[in-house]
Amino acid sequence: MSTGTRDSGLELLLGSDGWVTHHENGISYSLDATKCMFSWGNRSEKLRMGALDCTNEVIVDLFAGIGYFVLPFLVKAHAKLVYACEWNPNAVIALRRNIHDNSVADRCIVLEGDNRITAPKVVADRVCLGLLPSSEGSWVTAVRALRTKGGMLHIHGNVNDSEEVAWFDHVVQSITSISRNEGLSWHVTIHHVERVKWYGPHILHLVVDVKCAQI
Template identity: 45%
Template sequence: MRGCAEAKQREFRGRSRRECGASNMEGAGGKPTAVVAVVTEPRFTQRYREYLEKHKLLDRQHRVKKLRDGTVALPVLREALLEQHLRELRNRVAPGSTCVPTQLLDPVPSKKAQSYSPAQRLCLEVSRWVEGRGVTWSAELEADLPRSWQRHGDLLLLSEDCFQAKQWRHLEPELWETVASALGAQRLAKRGRVSPDSTRTPAVSLLLGDHGWVEHVDNGIRYKFDVTQCMFSFGNITEKLRVASLPCAGEVLVDLYAGIGYFTLPFLVHAEAAFVHACEWNPHAVVALRNNLELNGVADRCQIHFGDNRKLKLSNVADRVNLGLIPSSEEGWPVACRVLKQDAGGILHIHQNVESFPGKTLQPPGSSEMEEHWPSPHQIISNQLNNGATSDSRRKTLSVATKPEWQRWAKAAETRIATLLHQVHGKRWKTQILHIQPVKSYAPHVDHIVLDLECRLSSSWLEEVDPEMGGSTCWS
């Protein structure tokens, strides 16, 4: 690792061991592998900066980035950013401005953050400690140091591809105290591969500390969970913000894959759903979900259904159904159709991993290999229906840029759902694709997307689709 070698050439003595990097996901150079940012036009940059600084939202560890489409991305602290901040920027601070939450996949550290990266500090301290124990420091050991980690308060979750050399085993457990000290943590855990079982239990081992319980805050919502038993995805932050902005007041929602409350809580806390039926079969996730509902003061508006959601004893209750399972939630589609209200229908939010390949894509504005820059909930041009769905008729500035593979999958899913609705209810239904929302790149050429699909009894549809607004319809 060149960074460690260069760092050793500098004078380390007298340097403060300050903690670098304000974001939760940190990489080898001390910078996050993904940083949340707010995108706007250049003429509004100063107003945005002043507002973000005033509210202590600006991430000073990373530079403001100019995107290819001419807009500017200001890095922010993901734990502190709320949906209300986006509304204030858009409506009060800079009326008429574009305000898009995005993720910078290759953020540039600020000059302040570049003096000594956490990775360089880790290399220096571990190498000195190892040599002090009479073990020869080698290129093999240096290459085996962690290149990325997640920070959960005082606990660091290391990636699975580090500390694999057999030499480390003779240095445990004191080794972990040195690593934790170098990175400003009190507890350490190491990630393994997610178990292929139905509950997708993370194979995480605790290296230092007596428990794996941590607390994370997203959009003002508190999540507590045990990292050794439950998964938490930082990459879903943009979808959580979108869910928080949906018009769900007075609605009943069924969340078929609730987990620790990733989407259940935004629907209750910010989208103001009247009631949520939360389905989950991982007992550890259910414990965390129950605690998180209490922590956020919404336990009285949620019923947890523990067990296999295919055996769910519910029907004809939901205005919305969230199917937040990847790579596919298709096993839950029949249940989703059954729980929709028979007289009024509702909206399905269907998550899916879709394969796509270079040369066949229609790239979103400002996108490149350096950043994910997709429309926010307030810039979606969807079919304008009276019930709102995911559209925002106040802003019609951007079209929804999607890849052909997303569109093909969405159409196939719509056709399948229409068939299921007819089989389940025995009546004629009409479905309509409202929106396709990119969430993140899950793997090379694999995109995690969400399909918003409206499903209504045919008699409740009073207007045909405006072809200029896009979308599609399917009769069952």
């Protein structure tokens, strides 16, 4: 939409409101379907994030939505604390409800607004950048959010299947350049590549786990 958000076009024909709840992997996701949309295609990635051991980790999710990755990090991966950044007010309402309903509100700080302004700095062991088609506008924000010693960036993107290697190189070179500009001495490498789904003809939804280690 012109606001920069993805809004629902669903029209309510019967009932008093559009709130629905989806149960997945022991987590409940609630949303007003007339205002927000549920993302089905990233189920495998939610499972992968939930399978991580994030005990004692602080995580920053720059595009929290209704809690797609925030909840797996908290409920399944047992993160110590998650900063959840989101600028869609309707998604924020659902996010606050979901962290409450899943009994993890005490370990989640919701930061409403543009993550380039609201995101914390030098606190994170891990940063999630789950925005399609590209999260590049917040790569500087992600680097600034990581601790000085570095950490892990989970960078999502839509990439033509013939341009995967070029995109991997672009990610590494960009994060390396940003870190140097921020006065950080990091060795930046791609730790893992996850091919989540086909987004369209020849367009893959990819996630690269980018490891930033202090030299």
